[in-house]
Amino acid sequence: MATTGNAIVLGGPGSGKTTIALLKADQEIRSGALKPGQRILFLSFARATVARVAQHAEKLLSSKDFASLEINTYHGFTWNLLRSHGYLIRDGRSINLLPPPEAAARLSTFKSQEDRLNEKRRLFIEDGLLHFDLFAETAAILLTRSRSLHQIICDAYPIIILDEFQDTNRDEWSLIRSIGQQSRILALADAEQRIYEFRGADPKRISEFIADFSPCTFDFGSENHRSNGTDIGTFGNDLLTKSNIGRKYSNVTIESYGFYRGRNHLFPLKAAVLKSLRRLVKDSKNQWSLAILVPTKQLMLQTSDYLSADTDGFPSLNHDVALDTEAPSLAAVLIASLLEGGLSSAEIARRLVSNLCVHIRGRKGAKLPNQTELDLVNAMDGYLASGTIKGPKRKKIIEAAKEVAQARFDLYLSGDPGIDWLTIRNLLHSSGVDVIQQVAADAKYLRLLHKGAALRSRLNELWRSTGTYSGAEIAVRDALLQEHFSASLRDWKGIHVMTIHKSKGKEFSEVIVYEGTHQGKILRGNATETESAQALLALRVAVTRAMKQATILTPSTDRCPFL
Numbered sequence: 001m002a003t004t005g006n007a008i009v010l011g012g013p014g015s016g017k018t019t020i021a022l023l024k025a026d027q028e029i030r031s032g033a034l035k036p037g038q039r040i041l042f043l044s045f046a047r048a049t050v051a052r053v054a055q056h057a058e059k060l061l062s063s064k065d066f067a068s069l070e071i072n073t074y075h076g077f078t079w080n081l082l083r084s085h086g087y088l089i090r091d092g093r094s095i096n097l098l099p100p101p102e103a104a105a106r107l108s109t110f111k112s113q114e115d116r117l118n119e120k121r122r123l124f125i126e127d128g129l130l131h132f133d134l135f136a137e138t139a140a141i142l143l144t145r146s147r148s149l150h151q152i153i154c155d156a157y158p159i160i161i162l163d164e165f166q167d168t169n170r171d172e173w174s175l176i177r178s179i180g181q182q183s184r185i186l187a188l189a190d191a192e193q194r195i196y197e198f199r200g201a202d203p204k205r206i207s208e209f210i211a212d213f214s215p216c217t218f219d220f221g222s223e224n225h226r227s228n229g230t231d232i233g234t235f236g237n238d239l240l241t242k243s244n245i246g247r248k249y250s251n252v253t254i255e256s257y258g259f260y261r262g263r264n265h266l267f268p269l270k271a272a273v274l275k276s277l278r279r280l281v282k283d284s285k286n287q288w289s290l291a292i293l294v295p296t297k298q299l300m301l302q303t304s305d306y307l308s309a310d311t312d313g314f315p316s317l318n319h320d321v322a323l324d325t326e327a328p329s330l331a332a333v334l335i336a337s338l339l340e341g342g343l344s345s346a347e348i349a350r351r352l353v354s355n356l357c358v359h360i361r362g363r364k365g366a367k368l369p370n371q372t373e374l375d376l377v378n379a380m381d382g383y384l385a386s387g388t389i390k391g392p393k394r395k396k397i398i399e400a401a402k403e404v405a406q407a408r409f410d411l412y413l414s415g416d417p418g419i420d421w422l423t424i425r426n427l428l429h430s431s432g433v434d435v436i437q438q439v440a441a442d443a444k445y446l447r448l449l450h451k452g453a454a455l456r457s458r459l460n461e462l463w464r465s466t467g468t469y470s471g472a473e474i475a476v477r478d479a480l481l482q483e484h485f486s487a488s489l490r491d492w493k494g495i496h497v498m499t500i501h502k503s504k505g506k507e508f509s510e511v512i513v514y515e516g517t518h519q520g521k522i523l524r525g526n527a528t529e530t531e532s533a534q535a536l537l538a539l540r541v542a543v544t545r546a547m548k549q550a551t552i553l554t555p556s557t558d559r560c561p562f563l
């Protein structure tokens with residue numbers, strides 16, 4: 001609290017790094033260190049983490065002091081900077097954002113990382129379209145080239161707190177170095193929670209910071225305030241030395257699950273969730289949170305579907321999912337375009353085929369479409385240019401698109417966006433063709449993005465002013481885009497399903513880590529040594545999110561070797 005220069009706080013999970021940083025911010029604000037208009041900037045990676053930190057800060061700081069703290073993601077902060085000043089590096093021309101769903105679609109044909117990066121740079125330089133991955137790099141360039149802007153930013157934020165510092169990539173690091181020439185930097189880090197090597201986190205980062213910034217260094221070691229009085233932290237540390245194997249823990253349960261004939265493969269998971277819920281409700285009434293953490297996105301969606309279902313004698317369970325937005329967003333844009341309609345069914349059909357191409361290209365986000373999908377998209381693109389397409393399966397897709405378009409053309413819209421949206425979704429669902437049905441399936445996840453109300457109100461406005469949904473495609477795109485920067489406070493109570501990676505920086509009353517039998521393994525088969533080391537760190541991060549109890553479910557036929 002007394003340090004006046006740069007600082008780095010090291011410490012294991014739950015050791016209080018975030019808490020001390022917020023208290024330090026509060027102390028600086030109260031001491032009058034800030035001039036009018038200056039704020040302390042707290043940067044983290046994920047919007048969900050920002051929401052949790054903001055919640056935590058609201059408890060620790062008075063509302064007056066809270067106003068002097070800006071809690072943001074790297075993306076949110078750098079985009080603000082680029083949106084207002086980016087024109088300076090584009091000869092006065094403005095910058096437009098390339099939203100992840102569209103980016104995924106545009107980059108789908110570039111296979112290597114290098115080609116993808118080059119294409120992102122080309123899109124920016126030639127078309128002014130900025131990909132999220134270039135935010136930090138471009139902001140760093142901007143601050144290097146404009147000394148005045150550099151001065152303004154450093155003046156505005158004299159103290160910057162960097163959460164999860166161990167996971168900063170090279171571009172973020174160069175931005176930090178630039179701002180850190182004048183502003184004070186307080187970094188929070190745990191080398192053993194470095195789980196983002198695949199996006200450029202580097203084991204050297206902490207020592208680079210120490211070398212460049214000569215900070216006061218504080219190490220909270222293995223102090224643990226999150227799960228005080230439990231052996232969850234001990235288990236986490238034992239994992240690192242493999243001394244957990246064969247040991248018993250009071251607050252970490254490892255269950256080997258078997259196969260239940262005639263039941264969903266996630267049956268043992270839902271049974272474990274209900275067991276946790278009984279415990280949580282008994283102990284904490286409604287003041288509890290439960291995280292279900294799984295290794296892959298695919299398993300996350302399956303888990304969400306199965307929790308929502310009321311099959312196998314289990315009730316449907318309300319929950320939140322940390323979804324990727326690409327697939328539902330592209331599906332929403334396609335549905336909005338159908339809501340808009342057109343002057344003829346042929347025009348609607350053409351737009352539908354074109355939007356189907358974008359959906360197939362981009363729905364998997366950063367993961368590329370497979371060759372069959374790419375071939376299909378090329379053929380459909382060819383159809384749009386020439387009016388012909390070869391192959392019975394592809395012809396069937398075009399025929400089905402025409403039928404959907406005709407049905408839309410003949411449709412009498414009610415003016416109630418909720419009803420009309422569902423009508424269109426059902427048209428897609430009953431098309432009988434998988435790539436069109438996939439749009440309807442992806443659109444169902446919009447509910448879980450909590451964007452329903454925002455979309456409905458935009459569509460309502462359109463209908464009220466024009467009696468049509470003309471402009472719906474753009475309106476829906478805008479509404480979904482804002483999602484990427486909103487750091488609205490989310491309620492962390494209840495059940496949350498997410499990938500292990502998304503759980504970083506969060507805490508829950510209980511955690512259930514579940515790995516699948518064939519896909520969704522904690523350590524996948526044929527993993528390299530580095531991948532294995534990363535998987536172990538990820539498992540440690542997952543388990544140590546729990547305050548009271550962690551449960552790990554691993555298949556009895558193929559137990560996780562870390563357990």
Ligand SMILES: Nc1ncnc2c1ncn2[C@@H]1O[C@H](COP(=O)(O)OP(=O)(O)OP(=O)(O)O)[C@@H](O)[C@H]1O
Binds near residue numbers: 019020193
């Ligand atoms: N000194 C303390 N005394 C009591 N409780 C504390 C203390 N410091 C932190 N806590 C509580 O412990 C929990 C974990 O703290 P915090 O989130 O600051 O840890 P962290 O080091 O940032 O964790 P991680 O790296 O795992 O995200 C929080 O619920 C916080 O309120």
